[in-house]
Amino acid sequence: MELVFALGLIAFKVALLIAILLLLPLPLTWLERKIAGHMQQRMGPMRVGWHGLLQPVADGIKLLTKEDHIPAEADRFLFKLAPILALAPPFVVFVAIPFGESVSVLGAEITLHVSNMNVALLFVFAVIGIEVYGVIFGGWAANSKYAVLGSLRTCAQMISYEIPMGFAVIGVVMLAQSMSLLEIVRAQADVWNIVYQPVGFFVFFVAGLAEAQRIPFDLAEAEGDLGAGFHTEYSGIRFAFFMVSEYAVMLLVSVLSVILFFGGWNGVLIPLPPLLWFVLKVAFFLYVFMWFRFTFPRYRYDQLMAIGWKVLLPLSLANIIITGVAFL
Amino acid sequence: MSRAVDRSGTWIGWAFFADLGDALALTFGYMFSRSVTMQYPDKEKWLPYSRYRGHHFLTRDEEGEIKCVACELCARICPCDCIEVIPYEDEKGNRHPAKFEIDMARCLFCGLCEDACPADAIALGQQYEFSSFSSHDLVVGRDDLLGKPGKATTGGGVVAARLNTEQDVLVETSEPQGYNWWRNIRRT
Numbered sequence: 001m002e003l004v005f006a007l008g009l010i011a012f013k014v015a016l017l018i019a020i021l022l023l024l025p026l027p028l029t030w031l032e033r034k035i036a037g038h039m040q041q042r043m044g045p046m047r048v049g050w051h052g053l054l055q056p057v058a059d060g061i062k063l064l065t066k067e068d069h070i071p072a073e074a075d076r077f078l079f080k081l082a083p084i085l086a087l088a089p090p091f092v093v094f095v096a097i098p099f100g101e102s103v104s105v106l107g108a109e110i111t112l113h114v115s116n117m118n119v120a121l122l123f124v125f126a127v128i129g130i131e132v133y134g135v136i137f138g139g140w141a142a143n144s145k146y147a148v149l150g151s152l153r154t155c156a157q158m159i160s161y162e163i164p165m166g167f168a169v170i171g172v173v174m175l176a177q178s179m180s181l182l183e184i185v186r187a188q189a190d191v192w193n194i195v196y197q198p199v200g201f202f203v204f205f206v207a208g209l210a211e212a213q214r215i216p217f218d219l220a221e222a223e224g225d226l227g228a229g230f231h232t233e234y235s236g237i238r239f240a241f242f243m244v245s246e247y248a249v250m251l252l253v254s255v256l257s258v259i260l261f262f263g264g265w266n267g268v269l270i271p272l273p274p275l276l277w278f279v280l281k282v283a284f285f286l287y288v289f290m291w292f293r294f295t296f297p298r299y300r301y302d303q304l305m306a307i308g309w310k311v312l313l314p315l316s317l318a319n320i321i322i323t324g325v326a327f328l
Numbered sequence: 329m330s331r332a333v334d335r336s337g338t339w340i341g342w343a344f345f346a347d348l349g350d351a352l353a354l355t356f357g358y359m360f361s362r363s364v365t366m367q368y369p370d371k372e373k374w375l376p377y378s379r380y381r382g383h384h385f386l387t388r389d390e391e392g393e394i395k396c397v398a399c400e401l402c403a404r405i406c407p408c409d410c411i412e413v414i415p416y417e418d419e420k421g422n423r424h425p426a427k428f429e430i431d432m433a434r435c436l437f438c439g440l441c442e443d444a445c446p447a448d449a450i451a452l453g454q455q456y457e458f459s460s461f462s463s464h465d466l467v468v469g470r471d472d473l474l475g476k477p478g479k480a481t482t483g484g485g486v487v488a489a490r491l492n493t494e495q496d497v498l499v500e501t502s503e504p505q506g507y508n509w510w511r512n513i514r515r516t
């Protein structure tokens with residue numbers, strides 16, 4: 001009985017998580033277009049529903065009813081596999097993400113995470129690394145020069161930026177003396193990590209931008225020079241998969257920034273429910289992502305590499321050393 | 329622009345990304361400035377200036393007789409060759425057009441026909457909504473041209489309007505003037 005209950009709970013939590021992650025791109029695309037519009041003194045979508053609120057639904061229906069086109073020269077198996085490979089890892093990663101301390105519902109203790117791993121951080125970085133395969137396969141299988149160029153760039157970019165990203169969080173791990181995300185948040189109950197680790201956060205966030213392939217590091221799908229980069233040849237539902245994956249990664253980087261550097265669900269000054277604090281902080285980071293997107297131009301490829309290897313990597317290493325020295 | 333250059337000229341500004349910060353502040357400011365979108369056709373509509381060159385119209389004189397004397401000067405000067413005039417003579421011996429057709433699909437709204445007309449009979453009016461699914465519908469005859477609205481008396485304002493799709497696609501409005509759209513342009 002206990003076991004059935006526990007399994008049921010896990011299944012319920014996983015289902016809820018998947019539902020949220022699948023549905024979240026709808027409001028996010030709307031928000032992105034609205035923010036883009038207002039930053040450019042436009043209005044964004046206005047015609048479907050109140051202030052265009054139903055626009056993402058209309059777009060979704062359009063995507064699902066579009067012809068699912070596979071190029072004649074494509075490697076059909078890899079072409080079909082790639083969107084799934086791109087979509088699955090960001091979803092899997094959320095298994096390890098805690099959204100708050102346990103709450104008691106009807107006398108039962110319910111944890112706000114699917115799994116509290118003691119190496120959650122390692123798990124997150126390991127799994128998110130798989131996502132790059134989706135992008136590379138997608139670009140390669142399409143057999144189109146734009147797509148291949150896009151995925152080559154992604155390949156280099158992901159590898160270059162995953163290293164400083166990994167190093168940047170080591171400072172946080174040192175501070176919390178744990179790799180469990182739950183412990184890391186608990187360690188920030190009084191002072192958020194951003195106070196001790198501003199450089200770490202900077203490196204993490206910039207690398208996160210690159211990881212999520214957002215402007216100014218969106219070379220993988222640079223609309224101006226590559227059509228749409230690795231997903232140039234994708235259409236219909238497979239394209240939607242890439243889109244959802246992109247938003248899931250964006251959400252993931254926001255959530256990780258909040259958990260690692262901004263105290264997770266710990267609030268300051270205003271007493272709000274912890275979960276609300278968490279959501280507000282994540283929403284802020286999502287906004288920052290969009291804000292950056294409509295402010296900055298795209299970096300050139302060599303600049304991208306220079307920033308990754310010549311700026312972020314030394315910075316993150318120096319950060320580790322200084323944190324270590326301060327600990328002694 | 330100049331601020332960013334000044335501050336990033338020093339290494340402090342460079343190290344703390346003064347220029348990127350300025351850019352972010354600018355876009356954030358824009359986000360809360362008024363939008364310039366003219367919500368045509370759902371909510372707003374632009375009213376043309378009196379000099380606007382829209383759909384042609386033919387005029388009548390005081391007795392209600394069509395002013396055009398079918399001299400075909402307009403047809404001659406038209407760079408697109410889109411006016412066709414066939415004259416006739418009425419019982420008083422005056423020339424008038426029996427057929428007067430303008431092919432709107434070819435017209436480039438240069439207004440030369442208006443300039444050439446010796447009888448002030450043809451002019452380009454204020455109507456600009458006459459899209460159509462078939463280019464045949466864009467060949468407009470004499471009687472239709474007589475009924476078209478004349479020159480605008482409005483001054484390029486934007487007024488509240490409503491899209492009416494019951495019979496035809498129409499954008500209805502009742503206000504006479506409206507606001508000046510240019511006031512929404514942010515100048516910094």
Ligand code: SF4
Pocket residue numbers: 402405406407408409410411430434435436437438439440441442
């Ligand atoms: S406006 Fe110009 S193009 Fe149009 S009918 Fe007159 S002369 Fe011809």
Ligand code: SF4
Pocket residue numbers: 395396397398399400401402403413441444445446447448449450
């Ligand atoms: S509209 Fe004017 S120019 Fe044209 S035929 Fe009539 S009188 Fe002549």
